[in-house]
Amino acid sequence: MAKKRLVVFTGAGISAESGIKTFRDAGGLWEEFNIEDVATPEAWDKNRDLVLQFYNERRKQVLEAQPNGAHQLIAELEGFFDVQVITQNVDDLHERAGSSKVLHLHGEIRKARSSSHPELIYEIEAETLKTGDTCEKGSQLRPHIVWFGEMVPEMDNANLIAAQAELFVVIGTSLNVYPAAGLLNFVMPDVPKWLLDPGDFRLDYLRNLTHIKTTAVGGSDELKAELLKFI
Numbered sequence: 001m002a003k004k005r006l007v008v009f010t011g012a013g014i015s016a017e018s019g020i021k022t023f024r025d026a027g028g029l030w031e032e033f034n035i036e037d038v039a040t041p042e043a044w045d046k047n048r049d050l051v052l053q054f055y056n057e058r059r060k061q062v063l064e065a066q067p068n069g070a071h072q073l074i075a076e077l078e079g080f081f082d083v084q085v086i087t088q089n090v091d092d093l094h095e096r097a098g099s100s101k102v103l104h105l106h107g108e109i110r111k112a113r114s115s116s117h118p119e120l121i122y123e124i125e126a127e128t129l130k131t132g133d134t135c136e137k138g139s140q141l142r143p144h145i146v147w148f149g150e151m152v153p154e155m156d157n158a159n160l161i162a163a164q165a166e167l168f169v170v171i172g173t174s175l176n177v178y179p180a181a182g183l184l185n186f187v188m189p190d191v192p193k194w195l196l197d198p199g200d201f202r203l204d205y206l207r208n209l210t211h212i213k214t215t216a217v218g219g220s221d222e223l224k225a226e227l228l229k230f231i
Helices: 012-016 041-046 048-064 069-079 093-097 155-163 180-186 220-228
Strands: 005-010 082-087 102-104 107-114 121-123 141-145 167-171 193-196 209-212
Touching (some): 005 069, 069 093, 193 220
Parallel strands (some): 005 082
Antiparallel strands (some): 107 141
16 A cells, blocks of 8 residues: 655754754844845855855754754654655755655755856865855856745745645744745645644644644654554
8 A cells, every 4th residue: 555645844943953053043143143144145245255154154063963853753754654855944964864855945055056057056075165166167156055035946846745745744843934834825624734843823724733832852752653643
């Protein structure tokens, strides 16, 4: 019998439990930087070296972090379901935990892409990306990140995946960041849904949703027990 299609949508809360900070924890500051100064196309045009330095430091933080119990649970669920992860996170903790199908909505910090030819994407072999590092066509490489003010190229793919879900889980996201938060609008109303997050949310507009009001790691066992009822 075919495995049920389980879609898991993750946000900053799951990575925070591995020690990766999010700008929303500090009122618009991210590791003491204003978002406008390091995570927008305008910032790239104004001070390229600062943007590269900022993401080099974030990359180092990601390399030092380890997948936590929630990442590991999602990977483990592949033994029971056809699991597709959609993540707002730019780290590779899902992949390192063992998840085989991961769609990154906001890019990947361990990759770079050409600033003039966005289809040219490269693994960053060294820990740092510097001014003067270029693609094969000679253009400066930039972080493979979707900055504030940029389109989200994978959004249509994510919406299609959500529409095909037979079970849908949200972990560690406030559901306030659009367009990603609109993903739930594409999930069929009768599909069982779970939200694993300690926050308070207005959820009465969503049918068939169970809110496990705790952290990603803290609620992993309860979530697993709920999901295994659907095998």
